[in-house]
Amino acid sequence: MSHSFDDISAQLKGRHRRTKRLKFMSMGALALAATFLVVFIGDMVMRGYPAFQQAELHVPVTYSEQSQEIPLAAVEEDVRDLVSRGWLRQLPRDMAADASLMGQTIDRWVIADDQVDQYLKGHKSHLKPKQTAVLDRMVENGTAELKFNINFFTTGDSKLPEYAGIWSAAMGTILTLLVTLAFAFPVGVLTAVYLEEFAPDNRFTQAIEININNLAAVPSILFGLLGLAIFINFFGMPRSSPLVGGLTLGLMTLPVIIITTRSALRSVPDTIRQAAFGVGCSRWQVVRDHVLPLSLPGILTGSIIGLAQAMGETAPLIIVGMVAFIPDAPTAITQAATVLPAQIFTWAGEPEQAYVERTAAGILVLLSVLILLNAAAVMLRKKFERRW
C-alpha cells in the first residue's frame, strides 16, 4: 500500500472541496445573471422615471391681438425663453377656437421648455445664470413645479422633447399587432391542426416540419428583407405602414404559434379522439368539437407569447421603413406609422438628455406591457391547464 488512510482521507477532503467549489461557482453564475437583470431594470427605472414628470410654469398669459400675431408677446419678457416654444406655437390656434379668451389675462400653468425641465430635475442645462435666477425665484414662489407628464401618453413624436410622447407609437403598435394576429393566428393554428391531426407521415410533411423549425431560427432582420422585397417592391404595399409591418411580423411569429399549438394539440389524450370517432364524428368534427376546445388555453398562451415577441421586435420593421417621424397617431393600416420599439430606437439617437429620459421611459412602458402580456399567458395556463 503506497497510500496510508491518512493520505486518502486528506485526498478525499480535497475532492469534496472541489465539488463544493463547483457548486458555488455555478451558483455564482446564476446569481450573476439574476444580478444583471436587477441592475438592468434598476438602471432603466433610474433613467426613465424623471420623464413621467414635466416642468410647468404658473405665469400670467395675455390673450390679445398682438399675441395672436406674435405668440411670444403673450407672456412676460423674463419667462419668454422658459416657456415651451411648442406651447406658444399653438396659442393662436387656442384663441381661434375660443373667441372669449380675447382681451383677457389669465394666470395659468403652461408647459416649460425642456431646458427648464432638466434644470428643475437637477440635471445639466444650457440655461444662462439670469434665467436660472428667475427660475429659482419661481420655484420658491411655487410658480414653477414638476407635474405629472400627461403629454408623454397623449401626444406623438415631436422635435420638442417636452411635447414628445408615445401615443402615436402605441397606436401604431396596436394596429401592427392586429394585422400580425389576424394573419398569424389563423394560419398558425390551421397549419398546426394539419400537421398534428390530418397530415400523413410522409416526406412532404417532414419537409414542412423541418422548414418550420428552420424558420423559427432565421434572424429577424432577414424577415425585414423579405418584407421589403416581396410586400413593398413586388406587391406595392405602402411603405412604413402597419399592413407591411404586421405581415412581416406575422410571418416571423408563425413558427412560434405553430410550435406551441402543436404541443397543445399533442397534450390532448388520444382517448378523446377515439371516443369521438367512435360515435361517428368525421375528422374535422373531432378537431372542431373536441380537440380544439380542449387545447384552446394552450393555443392562446402560445399566441400571446408569440405576440409579445413580435411586439418587442425592431429590426425587420426598420427595414420596411417603420422608423419614420410620426407626430400624429395612424388611424388605418395603410398609413405611415411607427411602433413603440422603433420610437425608442429613434429617441435613443437624439443627443438631448430630455430624449434619453424619454427613451428610458418608453422602455419602461414597453417592458410593463410585455410583463403584463406574459403574466396573462402564465395565468391563462395556470387556470385552464388540465393534466390528463
Next chain:
Amino acid sequence: MQTQQIFLFFIGIVALAGLVAFFSGRSKAQRVRASGAEMYAQPDQYGWFTAISSAGPALLVGLAAVVAIATADIDIEGMQLLIASLVVAAAGLVIGLALVKPDFHARNAIETLIRYVLIGAAMISIVTTFGILVSIIFEAIRFFQMESFWTFITGTTWDPGNSFQMAAGRGEGVESTANFGAVPLFAGTFMITLIAMLVAIPIGLLAAVYMAEFAPESVRTVAKPVLEVLAGIPTVVYGFFAAITVAPLIVDIFSPLGIEASYNNALAPGLVMGIMIIPFISSLSDDVITSVPDTMRQGSLALGMTHGETIRNVILPAALPGIISASLLAMSRALGETMIVVMAAGMRPNLTANPLEDMTTVTVRIVAALTGDQEFASAETLSAFALGLVLFVVTLLLNMVSVVLIRRFREKYSANNL
C-alpha cells in the same frame, strides 16, 4: 368609389351570399328529408356546403383581383369586381343547391375542402422560406452582376463610395470609387459574437449545472423563468443599455489605465449580447443535463466518485452534444442580432483585433444600406441583400448542425423532453 367602400360592399356581398346559401341549402335539405328520403348528411351540413360553394368562389374572385391589381398593375373597376363576385356567388349558390340530394355526401365534401384549406395554410410556411430565399438571392445576384463576388468575399475595404450617385445616373465620366470587400464586416461580426459567446457559454452552462444538479426544487422553479426573462427583453432595450450605460462604463474603466477605448467599442455590444443569449444556452443545457439517465449518475457515485467528479467526468461528457447544439443555436442568434449592434457598435468598417476599437457588423451594414433615402437599384442598397444571403446561409448551417447533434443525443438516451 373609394377602396374602403368597395371593400365593405365586397365583404357585404360575400357575407350575404353565405347566409342566403346556408339557409336555402338547409331548408331544401329539410324539405327533402321531410318527404321521407334518407340523406347521407344532416341538413346543417348541406347548409354549410351551399354556403361554402356560394361565398367561397366569390371570395376567391376578390382575392384574385387584389393580387392582379397589386402585381400586374391591371386596372379593375370597383363596380366590375362587385358585379363579378355577385355573379359568381349566384352561380355557386345554384350549383350548390342542385347538389343537395339524398345521395350526396355533404359532410365528406366539406371535409375534403377543409383538408385543402389546411394544406394551404401549411404551405404558407414553405412559401415564406422560399420567399426569403428568392427575394434575397434575386437581389444578391443583381449585386454580384455589378461587383465581383471574389472581391466581396476576400476584399478588406468596405466603402460604398459614390455608388449611390452612379445609380442615380450622375456617375457619367466618373470612375467608380465603390469598394465592397466584406472581410471587415465579417471580422466585426465574428469579434462581437466571440465576446458574446465568451460571456454566455460559461455563465449559461454553469447556471444550467446548478439548476439541474445542485439547486433545490424551489430555487429551480423561480430561477428558470427569471433567466427566461433575459431572452424576452426586446433587443432595442439591450441596445440602449449597451450604448448608454455599458459603453461609457468601459471607456471610464480603461482610461485610467492609459488605454483609450472608443465609445462605439465592440466590447459593450458583445458583453450585452452575451447576457441576452445566456438563457438560450442555460435553458437547453438544463434540459439536456436533466435527461442524462440517472443510472449513469448512480454508477458513477457507486464507483466512489464525488458529486463534482460525476458532473465533470460523466454527466457533462454525456451531455456534450446537447451543450454544443445549444451553443451553436445561441451563436446563430448572436450573428443575426441587429438592434444591439446598430445602437452600440460602430458604423465604420474596421479590420482590427482590438475589441476596444469601433467595429461594424454585417447586420449594421444591412440596416445602414436600407434606411434613409436611397435609390433601390444602387450597389449599396443591393449589397444589403448579398450580406443577408451570407447571414442566411451561415445561420442555416449552424441551425442544421445543431438539430443533427440534438437528435443524436435524443436517440442515444431516448430522451423525449427535447
